[in-house]
Amino acid sequence: MFSPALKKGSTELLLLSLLEARPRHGYEIGKLIESRSGGKLTFQIPSLYPTLKRLEEQGLVSSRWVEEPGERRRKFYSLTRPGKKALGEQRAHWREYVETVNLIIEPGNA
Amino acid sequence: MSVSPQYWVHWVRARLPLHDLVETDAHDVIAEVAQLLEQHYDDLRASGATEFAAKEATENHINDWDQLGDDLLKNMKSRQKSVETRALERIDNGSVTRSGIHWLSDAARDVLLAVRSVRQEPLTSLVMITTLALGIGATAAIYSLVEAVVLRPLPYPESDRLGVITFTGQGVEDSIAITPSDAMDFAAQSANLSALATYRSYSNTLALPDDSLVFVPIAVVQPPMLELLGITPMVGRPFEAPLEEDPPVSEGLISAELWSRHFGSEADILGRELEVAGNSVIVVGVVPHGTRFHAHPEGERERIDVWLPQPATGQRSDHFNRAALTQLAAGATFEQATIEINSIAERSRKETGTADIRGSYAVEPLRDRLVENVRSTLYLLLGIAGFVLLLVSVNVANLALVRALARSQEWAVRAAIGGSASRIIRLALTESAVLALAGGLLGIGVAAASLRILPLLMPDSLPRVATMGINGSVLAFTVAVSLAAALLSGVAPAWHASRAGMQNALKTNGRSSAGGRGRASHFLIAAQFALALVLVVGSALMLRTVVNLYRVDVGFESEGLLTFEFLPTWRMWNEPALRVQFYRDAAEQLEAMPEVESVSWTNSLPLSGDGNAVNWAYDEDTLGSFGELVSYFRRSMPGYFETVGIPLLAGRDFSHEDVENDRYVAIASERMANLAWPDQDPLGKRITLEFGTADGMAELREVEVIGVAPDSREVSLHGDEPPLTYLPAWSTRPTNRAVVRTRGEPTALVPAVRELIRELGIRRPLDNVRAVSRNIDDATADSRFVLSLAATFAALAMLLAGLGIYGVVSNAVGQRRREIGVRMALGATPGAVRSMVLRQGLGVVVIGLGAGTMLALGLGRFLASRLYGVTPNDPLTFAAVVTLLLASAAMACLLPAVRATRIAPSVALRDD
Incomplete structure (x- = not known):
């Protein structure tokens, strides 16, 4: 659908925003992106998982294994305090970027 | 049949390359990726795919495992294994020790393990290393001082065979002194001495090209001295000794330092005529840079600027007014040489009829003699530094023990998986060694910095300190000391570690120990x-x-007292009346200055290090054993006692008549009076002293006591000191040291004093100007x-x-x-x-x-x-x-x- 380059630039922001509401496990995050984008965005393990690990390394998310009754053991990721701050900044940047790009690419403005 | 969760774990583990990730994290990642795949599989199955199709799709979901592994490693930097761990694994895989030397790979393992645990607690390690560095650095700095001053061989060829000749008797003990007659006889007759050269050194004036005068250190030596010291002129040739006393022109050598400082290292220096101490000297050669004359235990005048030959007049004299450096013949010992020269001296005295010299010579190793006064001080300091090192090691041992406790579990695990006690001890000791060597490395820096500060604290009297520095010997010592510190600081934690290994620390969380x-x-x-x-x-x-x-x-x-030395010109030297007149004029002019209370002249001051001693007797008995009683003596001009603040206890000060007429009168110190005439009036009593005569001989003369002065400290501030005799500053004896009682800060007067001396028509600079x-x-x-x-x-x-x-x-x-x-x-x-x-x-x-x-x-x-x-x-x-x-x-x-x-x-x- 979208080019890998375009996706790559926004993966972090997507992951952070999905973790804003509550902790989620890795598979759920991938599924959510797919369903909320109406199938236009899909992430496979090889692109999603290393990004999650990077966010963890940067201290923006934290993870722990959770075993709920009747469920299998899964790793849940949640947003840390620095992660919340980073999400706010990235969100603002994204909006500004999109508006700027729009300014340029709208036919009327060219 | 459904696919088990374990299937996906094996699947991922077999494919995902995570060797460089810390084990627990690798395990974690594998479990999580397997779980993701499992869920993917379940999803496919739930959406109706067959078991086979779902399994195949899931297995192909990740197609580039290497890329995923790389991405993960890159994104999980902090979870990567340390360099040491990876090196350890390479050793274990055998890729490092192909030679198969087992102990080497063991040692390498130990070091790597040690480095890893040192790095795991950087703060504690840093504290330990810094502490060790201070202790090791302090010890190394003191050692480098000891090495330069005491241990290092002198910079001369065959320096272990060099010796000085000392004399004991005639009231002196173990003093570097020899008579010109004996020096001649020893050089000519001794089989145990291969060379002998007399020397004296002093400071006097040199006229520079611009006609100004500066004081330079001068050595007057017999020509064999150049060979003894291994001096070969870098330019020109060695000098030859003149055959007469006071020749009109003498040959001389100058130092390379003087040559470059004052003569621009110009080639035309050879053959040039210089004025040294008022005499003419023809420069015939230049002595190489860095040449040192280590002949004085006080470390003074190590750098000589002008080398002059002692005249070879062949004149005999029995005055102990020479010093001699000598070289043992190959195979001879200092003891043999000592016995031999004493028998030569005895024989010669019988032959020449001068048998009244009591005492004996000894040949002592030059190096021992140079450092005998300072050796004990330096070893004491080294001992103190050793104490500090011990303390530092104990301190680090304590820190290491705390660390060992925190790691009890690690040691217990090692023991559980088969680490022997000796292996565990070795590991712990290796860790201490790594710390101590790091401390040693930093310690060398501490030592180098200390060596810049040390000279500011050191007394001037230490010989050879200029050569102090970090050299091979100091480095070897530092390594040895570091290893000793490692052992000292490592034993306690190692012992603890081995014990922790024995006990079951696993279940008790280390508390049992x-x-x-x-x-x-x-x-x-x-x-x-x-x-x-x-x-x-x-x-x-x-x-x-x-x-x-x-x-x-x-x-x-001593407060408010200024002193300076004035060296008379040659003409003043030869015309005593002229000199005495100058002393009186200078004193009068100085006293006319408002800041000056009084002025006098003497040949030496108390505690100045340039005192003189003389034998004395006060009755028949002491005369019979003449040579046993020793007195310090001082010559002074009228007004000396008033100027330095010594109020006479009885009698009178010297008068100008005493001085000008060379009268045999004396002022005794209180100690002398109490010793000789305990309950009598000393005034008018007579003592016998030994005086040198114009022809270089000695004679005994009676002197009348005209006054008694309180005792003053002469050589050191504590300990017993002999009595003191004051004699008038005869016109035939030099009394070049001025004492000036000032009303304010003494040194503030120095420029005015210099100006005044110049106005008296004297172009010679003043030497040794200082506050007393x-x-x-x-x-x-x-x-x-x-x-x-x-x-x-x-x-x-x-x-x-x-x-x-x-x-x-x-x-x-x-x-x-x-x-x-x-x-x-x-x-x-x-x-x-x-x-x-x-x-x-x-x-x-x-x-x-x-x-x-x-x-x-x-x-x-x-x-x-x-x-x-x-x-x-x-x-x-x-x-x-x-x-x-x-x-x-x-x-x-x-x-x-x-x-x-x-x-x-x-x-x-x-x-x-």
């Missing part, structure tokens, strides 16, 4: 305080010594040097001991949170808890201080000879030091004690 650690740790703390007490007591005793020395009544008023109070500073220089280093080390010792007890008490409080919490919950007051912590901390300190007191009392004798006005076991000093250390330990314990009382019971109990 806490008791053992506690005992070892308490022992180490006690040891630190014991060592610190020894160092602090030592420096306190030195401090009291220095204070006492400054309180010594030197017998004259500096003589007293010089007399305390050795003690102050020892004090400054001892005090620095003692301060370091106190700091380390304080940090040590703080660390241990803090740790103990941390471990006992629960207990303290319970006590407080049960109603213990903060005061009670505080005093419990204090009591337990200080108990150890008190034991250490007790042991340290014993040790210090035992070691006191090494300091006894350097103390003045205080005994090595002075109770007051000990009491003060014990109080000081106890107070500082209490301060160090108080902080954790106060913290202990802030533990809320509920928090303490919830812990763990």
Whole structure:
């Protein structure tokens, strides 16, 4: 659908925003992106998982294994305090970027 | 049949390359990726895919495993294995030790493991390395001083065969002196000496190309001296000795330093005529850079600027007015040479009929002689530095022990998986060695920095210090000392580690061995305080010594006294009347200045290091054993006593008539009067002294006592000193030293004095211009040097001991949170808890201080000879030091004690 380059630039922001509401496990995050984008965005393990690990390394998310009754053991990721701050900044940047790009690419403005 | 979760774990583990990730993280990642795949598979199955299709799709979901592994590693940097661990694995896989030398790979493993654990706790490691660096650096700095001054061979060919000739008798002991006759005989007849050269050195004027005069160090030596010292002129040739006394022109050599400083290293220096001490000298050669003349134990005049040959007149004289350097023949010993030259001297005296010289010569190794005065001081300092090193090692051992405790589990695991006790001990010791070598490396930096500061503290009298530096010998010593420190600081933790391995520390979380650690740790703390007490007591005793020395009544008023030396010109030298006239004129002119109270002249000042001694007798008995009684003597012009502030006790000062008519009169010191005529009036009594005559011989003359002066300190500020005889400054004897009593700061007068001397038509500069109070500073220089280093080390010792007890008490409080919490919950007051912590901390300190007191009392004798006005076991000093250390330990314990009382019971109990 979208080019890998375009996706790559926004993966972090997507992951952070999905973790804003509550902790989620890795598979759920991938599924959510797919369903909320109406199938236009899909992430496979090889692109999603290393990004999650990077966010963890940067201290923006934290993870722990959770075993709920009747469920299998899964790793849940949640947003840390620095992660919340980073999400706010990235969100603002994204909006500004999109508006700027729009300014340029709208036919009327060219 | 459904695919089991384990299937996906195996699937991922077989494909995802995570070798460089820390094991637990790799395990984690594999589990998580497997779980993701499993969920994917379940999803596919739920959406209706067949088992086979779902499995195949899931297996193909990740197609580039290597890329995924790379991405993960890149994104999980902090979880990667350390360099050491990866190197260890390479060793284990055999890729490093293809040679198969097993112990080498073992050693490499140990070092890598050690480096890894050192890096795992960077802060503790840094503290340990810094502490070690201070101890090792201090020891290395003192060692490099000892090495340069005492241990290193002299920079001369076959320097171990070089010796000086000393004489004992005639009232002198072991003094570097020889008569010209004996020097000639020894050189000609001795089989055990291959060469002998007499020398003297002094400072006098050199006329520069611009006609100004500067003082330069001059050595007058017999030509064989150049060979003894291995001096080959870099330009020109060696000099030849003139055959007559006072030749119109003499040949001479100048130093390369003088050549470049004042003559621009110009080639036309050869053949040039220079004016040295008013005489003509033709330069025939230049002595290479860095040549040193190590002939004076006081370290003075090591760099000679002008070398002159001693005239070879062949004239015999029995005055002990020469010094001789000699070289043993190959195979000869100093003892053989000593026996031989004494028999030569005896034979020659019988032949020439001068049998009345009592005493004997000895040939002593030059190097021993140079350092005999300073050797004990330097070894004492090295000993003190060794103490500091010991203390540092104990301190680090304590830190290492804390660390070993924290790692009890690791050691237990190692033991459980088959690590033998010896292997575990080796691992722990290797860790100490890695720390100590790092400390040693940093210590060399500390030593290099100290070597820049040391010269500022050192007394001028230390010989050969200019060559001090970090060289191979110092580096080897540093490595040895570092390894010793490693062993010292590593034994306790190694022992603990092996014990932890034996015990089942796994299940008890390491607490089972806490008791053992506690005992070892308490022992180490006690040891630190014991060592610190020894160092602090030592420096306190030195401090009291220095204070006492400054309180010594030197017998004259040094404050406000200025002195300078004036070297007469050749013409003034040869016309005594002219010289005496100059002394009187200069004194009158100086006294006319408003800032000057009075002026006089003498040949030497008390505590200036240039005194003279003479034999004396006061009755038939002492005359019969002439040569046994020794007196210092001083020549002075009228007004000397008034000027230096020595009020005469009886009789009168010298008059100008005494001076001008060379009268045989004397002023005796109080000690001399009490010795010779205890209950009589000394005035009018006669003493017999030995005087040199114009033809170089000696004669005994009677001198009438016309006055008595109080004693003054002459050579040192403490110890017994012989009596003193004052003689008038005869016109035939030089009295070049002026003493000026000023109304203000003495040195402020120096420019005016120089100007005045110039106005008197004298173009020669003044030498040795200084405030006399500096003589007293010089007399305390050795003690102050020892004090400054001892005090620095003692301060370091106190700091380390304080940090040590703080660390241990803090740790103990941390471990006992629960207990303290319970006590407080049960109603213990903060005061009670505080005093419990204090009591337990200080108990150890008190034991250490007790042991340290014993040790210090035992070691006191090494300091006894350097103390003045205080005994090595002075109770007051000990009491003060014990109080000081106890107070500082209490301060160090108080902080954790106060913290202990802030533990809320509920928090303490919830812990763990």
